[in-house]
Amino acid sequence: MRKKPRVGEKVVVGIIWTAAVLVLAVLAAIIVYILVKGLPQLSWEFLTQIPRNMGRAGGISSTIVGTLLVTAVAIVIAVPFGVGTAFYLAEYTKEGIITRIIRFSAESLAGIPSIVYGLFGFIFFVITLKMGYSVLSGGLTLAIMILPTIIRTAEEAIRTVPNSYRETSYSLGATKWQTIIKTVFPSSLPGIVNGIILSVGRCVAETAAVMLTAGSILRMPKSLGDSSRTMAVHFFILASEDISMEKAYGTAALLILLIFLINVVANILVNRFAAKRR
Amino acid sequence: MKKFKEKLSGLAFLVLALSSISVLLLITVFIVVQGASSIGREGLLNFVFGMKWAPSQDIYGIFPMIVGTLSVTLGAAIVGVPIGLCTSIFLAEFAPPFLRNIFRPAIQLLAAIPSVVYGFVGILFVVPFIRNFLGGPGLSILAASIVLGVMILPTVISICEVSLLSLPRQYKEGALALGLTRWQSILHVQLPAAKSGIVAAIILGIGRAVGETMAVIMVVGNATAMPESILDSVRTLTTNIGIEMGYAFGEHQEALFATGIILFVMIMIINGLAQSVVRRKSK
Amino acid sequence: MKHIRKIAIIKILLLAFGMFAACNGAGNSAIIIAGSTSVQPYAEILAEEFERLYPDAGAAINIQGGGSAAGLMAAENGSAELGMSSRALKAEEAARLGYVVEIAKDGLAIIVHPDNPVFDLSLEEIRKIYTREITNWSELGGRDAQIHIIAREEGSGTRSAFEELVIGKGYEISPKAIVQASNGAVRMLVENDPNAIGFISLGLVNDQVKALRLDGVAATRENVINGTYCLYRHFLFAAIEEPTGVAKQFIDFILSSRGQELLIHEGLIPE
Numbered sequence A: 001m002r003k004k005p006r007v008g009e010k011v012v013v014g015i016i017w018t019a020a021v022l023v024l025a026v027l028a029a030i031i032v033y034i035l036v037k038g039l040p041q042l043s044w045e046f047l048t049q050i051p052r053n054m055g056r057a058g059g060i061s062s063t064i065v066g067t068l069l070v071t072a073v074a075i076v077i078a079v080p081f082g083v084g085t086a087f088y089l090a091e092y093t094k095e096g097i098i099t100r101i102i103r104f105s106a107e108s109l110a111g112i113p114s115i116v117y118g119l120f121g122f123i124f125f126v127i128t129l130k131m132g133y134s135v136l137s138g139g140l141t142l143a144i145m146i147l148p149t150i151i152r153t154a155e156e157a158i159r160t161v162p163n164s165y166r167e168t169s170y171s172l173g174a175t176k177w178q179t180i181i182k183t184v185f186p187s188s189l190p191g192i193v194n195g196i197i198l199s200v201g202r203c204v205a206e207t208a209a210v211m212l213t214a215g216s217i218l219r220m221p222k223s224l225g226d227s228s229r230t231m232a233v234h235f236f237i238l239a240s241e242d243i244s245m246e247k248a249y250g251t252a253a254l255l256i257l258l259i260f261l262i263n264v265v266a267n268i269l270v271n272r273f274a275a276k277r278r
Numbered sequence B: 001m002k003k004f005k006e007k008l009s010g011l012a013f014l015v016l017a018l019s020s021i022s023v024l025l026l027i028t029v030f031i032v033v034q035g036a037s038s039i040g041r042e043g044l045l046n047f048v049f050g051m052k053w054a055p056s057q058d059i060y061g062i063f064p065m066i067v068g069t070l071s072v073t074l075g076a077a078i079v080g081v082p083i084g085l086c087t088s089i090f091l092a093e094f095a096p097p098f099l100r101n102i103f104r105p106a107i108q109l110l111a112a113i114p115s116v117v118y119g120f121v122g123i124l125f126v127v128p129f130i131r132n133f134l135g136g137p138g139l140s141i142l143a144a145s146i147v148l149g150v151m152i153l154p155t156v157i158s159i160c161e162v163s164l165l166s167l168p169r170q171y172k173e174g175a176l177a178l179g180l181t182r183w184q185s186i187l188h189v190q191l192p193a194a195k196s197g198i199v200a201a202i203i204l205g206i207g208r209a210v211g212e213t214m215a216v217i218m219v220v221g222n223a224t225a226m227p228e229s230i231l232d233s234v235r236t237l238t239t240n241i242g243i244e245m246g247y248a249f250g251e252h253q254e255a256l257f258a259t260g261i262i263l264f265v266m267i268m269i270i271n272g273l274a275q276s277v278v279r280r281k282s283k
Numbered sequence C: 001m002k003h004i005r006k007i008a009i010i011k012i013l014l015l016a017f018g019m020f021a022a023c024n025g026a027g028n029s030a031i032i033i034a035g036s037t038s039v040q041p042y043a044e045i046l047a048e049e050f051e052r053l054y055p056d057a058g059a060a061i062n063i064q065g066g067g068s069a070a071g072l073m074a075a076e077n078g079s080a081e082l083g084m085s086s087r088a089l090k091a092e093e094a095a096r097l098g099y100v101v102e103i104a105k106d107g108l109a110i111i112v113h114p115d116n117p118v119f120d121l122s123l124e125e126i127r128k129i130y131t132r133e134i135t136n137w138s139e140l141g142g143r144d145a146q147i148h149i150i151a152r153e154e155g156s157g158t159r160s161a162f163e164e165l166v167i168g169k170g171y172e173i174s175p176k177a178i179v180q181a182s183n184g185a186v187r188m189l190v191e192n193d194p195n196a197i198g199f200i201s202l203g204l205v206n207d208q209v210k211a212l213r214l215d216g217v218a219a220t221r222e223n224v225i226n227g228t229y230c231l232y233r234h235f236l237f238a239a240i241e242e243p244t245g246v247a248k249q250f251i252d253f254i255l256s257s258r259g260q261e262l263l264i265h266e267g268l269i270p271e
Helices: A003-041 A044-048 A061-092 A097-111 A114-128 A135-159 A163-171 A176-205 A208-214 A231-240 A245-277 B002-042 B044-049 B063-094 B097-112 B115-133 B141-165 B169-177 B182-193 B195-211 B214-220 B237-247 B250-282 C002-028 C040-053 C068-077 C091-096 C123-130 C157-167 C183-192 C221-225 C245-255 C257-265
Strands: C030-035 C060-066 C082-085 C099-112 C148-152 C178-180 C196-201 C232-239
Touching: A003 A245, A003 B063, A003 B097, A003 B115, A003 B141, A003 B182, A044 A061, A061 A097, A061 A135, A061 A176, A061 A208, A061 A231, A061 B002, A097 A135, A097 B002, A097 B195, A097 B250, A114 A135, A114 A208, A114 B002, A114 B195, A114 B237, A114 B250, A135 A176, A135 A208, A135 B002, A163 A176, A176 A231, A176 A245, A176 B002, A176 B097, A208 A231, A208 B237, A231 A245, A231 B115, A231 B214, A231 C183, A245 B097, A245 B115, B002 B044, B002 B250, B044 B063, B044 B250, B063 B097, B063 B141, B063 B182, B063 B195, B063 B214, B063 B237, B063 B250, B097 B141, B115 B141, B115 B214, B115 C183, B141 B195, B141 B214, B169 B182, B182 B195, B195 B237, B195 B250, B214 B237, B237 B250, B237 C060, B237 C068, C030 C040, C030 C068, C030 C245, C040 C060, C040 C245, C040 C257, C060 C068, C068 C082, C068 C091, C068 C157, C068 C232, C099 C157, C099 C183, C099 C221, C099 C245, C099 C257, C123 C148, C123 C157, C148 C157, C148 C183, C157 C196, C157 C232, C178 C183, C183 C196, C232 C245, C245 C257
Parallel strands: C030 C060, C030 C082, C148 C178, C148 C196
Antiparallel strands: C082 C232, C099 C196, C099 C232
């Protein structure tokens, strides 16, 4: 009676171990493969030269700049709106119909596929507002895309600030605005920044929405009105159109390194945040 | 003065919040306005259940693509969910601390890797494998299912793990005290208790699979015909937009926006499901 | 503290203002040439060389893809200075676009895997393959294997040219065909699949794929020039009216011996 479940249990535990090891192996294989193929491609020239001959020769400097610009525009636009919304939700209003609508909207926005953002950005920014394929169109589209993430992470961070902080502040005669700016905001900052960093990662990795709004020009963008190709789009075009596998691996490796870096920074912040709260 | 400032700051936050949500409205309105005329022209039923997509002849039917999206998503769930669930149980219950410390950041990293990289790996390994050992052109429902299945793993694993870990310790302790084995405790006590979190994880994973575009374009083949087997090439709603958007204008473009509406509706249904599950959990 | 915050806010406002100023100023510094993704790579090479030779031409040349149909549309409504097309203009397009210049000819190669024993087909046979009247390579003297047909997406000039030259009126490419969004993607698939067949720009054929003979005529540049290989189309630039300024200079450069030399070097056929 007692023996049967034990044999079964061993099998099940074996399956669970196998699944976990399989997952780790597949994931490690993907990363290691790209890095092994791509890292040798990275060189000073690769990082600093403009792509030539459609990307077959030269480096990827303009796509790096394009990625940074598009991401910067998205962050600069989305952060004030996102963090402001989060403060409104967490500090200024009781649970009610408005908060429910806002939260429903944010959650719905979070689930919309990036291609739909791309469609919207294309028809709204590129066509209707006549911004054309440009860094600005791409950045604005991405700003909308990352808005829900920023709202959600910021709201969470604000809510984890202990109420005693606020009460202390009020008892010292501070107004609500002063309490928020001087007490709540600094304490929730690491959490907010973490959400921003995660959003940076999403912007860097996004392909479909950027391709439809920022275009795919390989030239170095001179202003925010210029079209530009981001690294992720460049990688997609190099790999799917069979232009240059070497450059594709190099671009992918650089992307993965960049994302790795972003994650490490985010982790450090989260740990510091957690340590502070303890 | 002080009071005025207080009011102003409250108002400012409200304005920020309202402008954030008005974006959702704006997106919905624009997509619907752009696509509605196409659906109006074709008729909703003809559009949704039409079997043929031939923009050059002004024929727009997306039923094969709806089937494509559903089959690829189902495949991704079949590939990703059991493995993801097992891995999350492993992380929550069995993993030695050092493995857990490797796993967690690795899974975070994987969630952040551009989807095009997954698609590329699919082209390099999954597609040739299917072509050589199972037949067909390789670009297929199966290939897309595998690639998407791997892509949704991080989502499924991390959310399932969180909901397993957030269970009160007494559940497990009580089960073990009653003489259940570790696995019996997991199967009969912990998993049922964490059910809504797990369901939410699966739905979110499915949402990601439905919405993915670039990785799918690379491995699914994009044929517009109705698939007959999982080794057939198929087109999904997202790839239909992704592959033709740059080329389209006029009625063709409107039909792609109409495709977007259908996709939008599907995602809203999925989101609604996920939110109601999460809400039930919090009650 | 307060002071610093104010300065920060002013800085952000200035930055935002600068952004809009910058994008308004961008209007005149570049001309846009949009259209066929088949012409795009060649146009990019030409633009690179043009800008190297004439660094002070006054405007940069931006090449955008989008496909022949969209490019011609862009030229019509003025969102691009020139439209690129890899197929002949349709009547209604020709009515609106008063200026058309052929920059080169490009053969259309039907490609298969190098290991495929089939090396020669008739136009009729290719049509039957793409309409799936023929579905197995053994019907054409090849191995007993399903034919995997690969086509381009709707809106592609290469697809239109193929439909016009090979498929003909009254037939259509089977919806079972795998669809890829670029010449390169089609070539990559054929490179890796022994049972695939696809069509790409002749200039892009490499030694990883085999271009089929057509009724015994090899798919080569020479045979396009002497008129024996009948699958070719013109690469066109079109605009509403005769362009001026940098656009004109660029077209003159393309038609000059240096420009044509570049195109020949890349595998195209001079006009």
